[in-house]
Amino acid sequence: xxxxxxxxxxxxxxxxxxxxxxELAVRxxxxxxxxxxxxxxxxxxxFNADFLLRGEAEILAYGFVWDKKKLPTITESDRVIFxxxxxxxxxxxxxxxxxxxxxxYTVRAFVKTPEYLVYGQKVSFTSGxxxxxxxxxVEPLVGTVGDTLMFKGRGFSYCVETNGVFxxxxxxxxxxxxxxxxxxxxxxxxKPENIIRVNIAGSAVLFDKSFRRSSPVIHxxxxxxxxxxxxxxxxxxxxxxxxNSNKVFIGNQACQVLDAAKKxxxxxxxxxxxxxxxxLHLTVEEEQTTYTSITVIK
Amino acid sequence: MxxxxxxxxxxxxxxxxxxxxxxxxxxxxxxxxxTLAQDTLQGMIQERSLEENYQSCIFKKDREVKTYLxxxxxxxxxxxxxxxxxxxxQDAFVEVIVxxxxxxxxxxxxxxxxxxxxVVTITENPEKIALxxxxxxxxxxxxxxxxxxxxxxxxTDYNEQLLHLSxxxxxxxxxxxxxNKQEASLYSLYATNQPIPDVKFxxxxxxxxxxxxxxxxxxxxxxxxxxxxSYLPSVGVMVKVSFPRFSEKISFxxxxxxxxxxxxxxxxxxxxxxxxxxxxxxxxxxxxxPLSMKYRIPLxxxxxxxxxxxxxxxxxxxxxxxxxxxxxxxxxxxxxxREVLPYFETLQTGYWGGLEFGRTFTKFEGAIAVRYFKMxxxxxxxxxxxxxxxxxxxxxxxxx
Numbered sequence: 001x002x003x004x005x006x007x008x009x010x011x012x013x014x015x016x017x018x019x020x021x022x023e024l025a026v027r028x029x030x031x032x033x034x035x036x037x038x039x040x041x042x043x044x045x046x047f048n049a050d051f052l053l054r055g056e057a058e059i060l061a062y063g064f065v066w067d068k069k070k071l072p073t074i075t076e077s078d079r080v081i082f083x084x085x086x087x088x089x090x091x092x093x094x095x096x097x098x099x100x101x102x103x104x105y106t107v108r109a110f111v112k113t114p115e116y117l118v119y120g121q122k123v124s125f126t127s128g129x130x131x132x133x134x135x136x137x138v139e140p141l142v143g144t145v146g147d148t149l150m151f152k153g154r155g156f157s158y159c160v161e162t163n164g165v166f167x168x169x170x171x172x173x174x175x176x177x178x179x180x181x182x183x184x185x186x187x188x189x190x191k192p193e194n195i196i197r198v199n200i201a202g203s204a205v206l207f208d209k210s211f212r213r214s215s216p217v218i219h220x221x222x223x224x225x226x227x228x229x230x231x232x233x234x235x236x237x238x239x240x241x242x243x244n245s246n247k248v249f250i251g252n253q254a255c256q257v258l259d260a261a262k263k264x265x266x267x268x269x270x271x272x273x274x275x276x277x278x279x280l281h282l283t284v285e286e287e288q289t290t291y292t293s294i295t296v297i298k
Numbered sequence: 299m300x301x302x303x304x305x306x307x308x309x310x311x312x313x314x315x316x317x318x319x320x321x322x323x324x325x326x327x328x329x330x331x332x333t334l335a336q337d338t339l340q341g342m343i344q345e346r347s348l349e350e351n352y353q354s355c356i357f358k359k360d361r362e363v364k365t366y367l368x369x370x371x372x373x374x375x376x377x378x379x380x381x382x383x384x385x386x387x388q389d390a391f392v393e394v395i396v397x398x399x400x401x402x403x404x405x406x407x408x409x410x411x412x413x414x415x416x417v418v419t420i421t422e423n424p425e426k427i428a429l430x431x432x433x434x435x436x437x438x439x440x441x442x443x444x445x446x447x448x449x450x451x452x453x454t455d456y457n458e459q460l461l462h463l464s465x466x467x468x469x470x471x472x473x474x475x476x477x478n479k480q481e482a483s484l485y486s487l488y489a490t491n492q493p494i495p496d497v498k499f500x501x502x503x504x505x506x507x508x509x510x511x512x513x514x515x516x517x518x519x520x521x522x523x524x525x526x527x528s529y530l531p532s533v534g535v536m537v538k539v540s541f542p543r544f545s546e547k548i549s550f551x552x553x554x555x556x557x558x559x560x561x562x563x564x565x566x567x568x569x570x571x572x573x574x575x576x577x578x579x580x581x582x583x584x585x586x587x588p589l590s591m592k593y594r595i596p597l598x599x600x601x602x603x604x605x606x607x608x609x610x611x612x613x614x615x616x617x618x619x620x621x622x623x624x625x626x627x628x629x630x631x632x633x634x635x636r637e638v639l640p641y642f643e644t645l646q647t648g649y650w651g652g653l654e655f656g657r658t659f660t661k662f663e664g665a666i667a668v669r670y671f672k673m674x675x676x677x678x679x680x681x682x683x684x685x686x687x688x689x690x691x692x693x694x695x696x697x698x
Binding site: 023024027031032033034052115118119122 | 562564575577621623625628629630631633634635
């Protein structure tokens with residue numbers, strides 16, 4: 001009887017201890033699962049993922065995408081992308097910016113192979129907030145309205161509209177961004193010295209240098225004797241790319257700016273102008289310069 | 299290792315069977331023999347099946363083992379009560395139930411009532427009767443008339459009761475005792491050590507084939523299959539309750555089994571250029587509580603039993619997951635994982651039946667059983683009903 005009890009006990013232990021390994025179906029792509037978000041605090045959160053089946057496919061890139069309005073994708077949402085070799089078990093990363101406190105986000109892990117872009121399932125969480133971005137440089141620091149400023153740093157948002165950049169408290173239009181670079185257009189109504197501030201997901205940071213408004217300078221015009229209706233080329237520096245921001249007057253008559261570049265303006269001589277010798281005035285964001293002289297002949 | 303449970307089951311079964319001869323060695327109980335010279339010799343008597351007890355007696359005294367045939371003894375008995383006499387038949391021992399003015403004996407499937415020199419033999423088939431060992435076909439009530447004739451000198455109000463009497467051990471024992479008591483005559487009741495009830499414990503090893511069968515309208519449930527299968531072992535304990543004074547053929551059995559069920563199903567479907575994959579993983583562990591009534595047909599040392607009853611399953615682990623992925627062009631999107639059976643009832647009721655082929659060993663009774671369980675409402679969706687059917691082969695070892 002002791003022998004029977006021994007065999008019985010052995011079988012009980014084996015049977016209760018046996019956990020059959022799950023046999024996952026093999027696919028031609030890595031099988032990925034997004035894990036719950038961890039370390040959710042006012043300084044950010046940690047995104048996690050693991051491979052259900054790593055597979056044999058080469059992994060070109062991997063990372064996470066997240067969004068608070070729609071199903072996140074690698075083209076339209078915030079993301080973090082790694083291109084080193086992913087571990088077989090999985091991957092995770094700390095996200096320290098772009099997460100707004102109290103907002104509900106959806107995150108997905110992704111893996112890019114030569115043939116497939118594989119998304120893990122979506123995981124939702126409510127953010128505890130995050131740190132502001134870090135600005136390491138802004139170029140140029142001298143310019144005028146319509147100029148493009150290039151920000152470098154980390155923690156910017158891939159979603160262009162999420163990056164709130166202010167120059168002298170005026171919202172600058174962001175035109176392109178990654179998590180490490182950001183391009184914005186200098187807005188109107190700036191002052192000679194302008195504080196630069198970036199606000200992402202409720203967290204703001206000031207850049208330690210200010211943006212200085214430049215003054216236009218006219219070196220030459222294409223013709224100093226013109227007739228009404230002519231177009232002249234004004235060559236110089238500190239002009240605005242925005243045509244309407246370059247105010248050109250001959251005498252007291254406003255000229256239409258046909259084309260504008262940083263160093264050249266195309267200006268049409270007003271048809272109402274009387275023959276005579278005039279001074280050309282150019283104003284860009286309150287900064288003025290003049291050129292003498294323009295002779296108008298009939 | 300995927301088949302680890304199955305491997306463990308096979309190893310343990312092999313160990314058990316290889317060593318069965320060790321476990322099943324001869325077993326002796328205290329007893330005695332009455333020699334032809336009417337001497338009573340105390341010693342040990344080998345415990346064997348009833349059929350073997352009718353044929354011979356193996357007696358051990360002072361390490362000497364001797365086999366007695368019916369012509370070599372007046373009888374033999376066990377110290378706990380039962381006694382076999384060689385004086386009723388020439389070539390067999392018969393079990394003595396009552397000795398008195400009317401004595402009652404049992405041999406195979408017959409009862410013998412002896413009064414003076416007259417012996418009435420009653421088979422357990424009531425349509426047969428033998429008078430003074432001469433058997434003949436009679437009508438089904440004739441044996442009752444013979445019994446009535448035997449007892450009417452002391453029991454006069456017996457005819458009405460006799461109408462409803464069936465020739466069971468209990469009925470005949472009560473009748474003979476009542477007859478002997480009427481005149482306050484001396485009588486001896488044997489085999490009274492048989493307990494009421496008789497409770498035996500055992501354990502069981504099983505190999506199970508679980509099958510989930512789904513029926514109904516599958517619209518909206520593309521990931522559900524019509525059938526899932528799982529092969530896994532089980533272990534269990536049992537208690538058998540019988541009432542041998544009333545019937546040695548019927549017993550009641552309660553069991554508790556521990557087992558697991560694992561199901562996997564992969565399904566893919568193309569729809570509007572999108573390839574959808576669905577992986578279904580279901581893992582269960584549970585305790586089963588089969589309650590049954592068993593009818594045993596003795597076949598000498600062997601027996602065949604039919605059994606049936608109800609079964610209760612109490613599920614502990616219920617892990618049912620659906621993993622879905624869709625492939626649109628080169629983009630793979632995994633859907634959130636969800637439960638396949640989100641409203642699973644962890645207590646389920648069903649019924650079962652089975653056949654059991656048993657053999658009596660010295661120390662225990664062993665049996666191989668084939669059983670079928672049906673849990674008709676394993677899971678119910680608005681349009682689909684899933685049942686769980688189980689076929690199991692069990693090795694059952696019960697204390698004797």
